[in-house]
Amino acid sequence: MKFDPILLTKRHNNYRENSINLLPSENILSDKVKYILGSDLASRYSLFIKDDGNAYGGTRYADEIIIKGGELVSSLFGVKFAEIRPLSGHISAMIALLSITKKNDKIMAISPENGGYDGYSQDFLPDILSLQYRPIPFDVKAWNIDYQNIEKSIRDYRPDVIVLGASYFLFPYDLKFIKDLSEEYGFKIIYDSSHVMGLIAGGEFQKDIFKYAQIVYGSTHKSFFGPQGGILLTNDEEIFERIKDNVVWRTMDNYHLNRLAALVQASIEMKKYGREYASNVIRNSKRLAKNLDQKGFGIRSFRDGYTESHQILIDKKEMCKKLEKSRIIIDCVGRMGTNEITRLGFHEKDVDELSDLIMLALKKNVSRDVIELRRRFRVRYC
The missing domain is CATH 3.90.1150.10 (Aspartate Aminotransferase, domain 1)
Structure with missing residues (x-):
């Protein structure tokens, strides 16, 4: 055949x-989102160059989608800044780490053995970005961080960044507890919300997330309504500038306008x-x-x-x-x-x-x- x-x-x-x-x-898309994915945008380019506008012609409507779309996503989550161009949750994770670490920095994350994302294990993103990794102590009976032993691990290891979030994700974290430790030991908190992005947007999971995490990021197609892709969210302008600098030519080039416009439509649905x-x-x-x-x-x-x-x-x-x-x-x-x-x-x-x-x-x-x-x-x- x-x-x-x-x-x-x-x-x-x-x-x-x-x-x-x-x-x-996985999630299922609305007809409107599917329509946008199959539109003429699928074969078009857009590339903003700092202070010089768009490198491509024919982008008058695409530019509006990008600019107003970012504002809409910021409004949806109640944050100051949103980066909506990343092609996946994994690329969002890479951008987040690039934006707050330097070579040989130390990170902690939930281990794959306890439901964490494999990408944070030493052989993957830490190896690519020249970072060191150690697992966060985990309480299997609670399926959550081991809050009784995490301070000792932090004191011994002295991480620069703690990555929260997981692939097997059932319960929110005690973020205030982690934030108090970060004040004492000087590490940053980033939160991979790939699985729970839609639940956070709906205000039903980890309601204090933007109060304590410097960057919230992840994929847009699990509990969120969008096509496959990624976003990064922050209230810190300095971090946001670094995030933007780590998108084009560092982690990706073309950001697929049809996907981006479809994400904006999905965000409208999620907001309502x-x-x-x-x-x-x-x-x-x-x-x-x-x-x-x-x-x-x-x-x-x-x-x-x-x-x-x-x-x-x-x-x-x-x-x-x-x-x-x-x-x-x-x-x-x-x-x-x-x-x-x-x-x-x-x-x-x-x-x-x-x-x-x-x-x-x-x-x-x-x-x-x-x-x-x-x-x-x-x-x-x-």
Whole structure:
């Protein structure tokens, strides 16, 4: 059969439109965001040169999107400055570190063994940027920082930067506690909010984040409504100037105007509906976790409960292949997420129905029932 990417894309769309996605790293886009992604902007350039305007012609409307889009994102999060050009959360992390560290500085971050992002491990971003890395002490029973032992680690290691945030992200941090330590030991706090960006925008997670973190950054497509990409947020003008200097020609060049404009549209949707959405996400997560735990699925529970985010942690990672046979998609590394089903309009009563289907899917193929359930919903909050 001749290779046909259009046909494969159609098959992919049909498959996903008739499946229930519980991946915590993905969300679904509104029709308006999809329209912008497929617009003429997709093949156009823009490049602002300091004090010299744009290096390219034909950018009169693109320039307005960039300038007003940054202002809109700042307003959404209630911060002074927003950098919306980064192509991914990983690139945002690189820019954040470049903007507040120098070679041979020391950083601390949650280890991958405790759900942290692999990119902060020594072999990755620290190696590229000539930084030294040590893991933050972690309390597995609370699934949070080990607040009893972190000061000793800080005193012994003397980090220049502490990176908060994780890939397995259930609960907010005691940021005031960390900030008090930073005042005593002189380190900076940056916060990778890739997974919880939409919950923060909706005011339902880590409400004190901008009071204590110098830079908040991350991806825009997990609990946020946008296409894949990244943003950086700060109230510090000096840091913001360094962030801007570390974008073009240091970490990237073209920032994909269609993606950027789509992010701005997603931010408009988040500004209008984010609080309701974020609240429903967390309610749905708690309901799904409780239901599945009571039914014996194998949900991980911690000192403060199951979760305060879009994520749920599961014991049996091999469940993913069995569930996907029934068109229920989870990741294969021990997580579920309610971010996409909430965007589709699921409420707690719908989560109850989904919980039953998940348990049935462990015993037999329930694809037809899953398709029927999925077809009752469409993208909301837009």
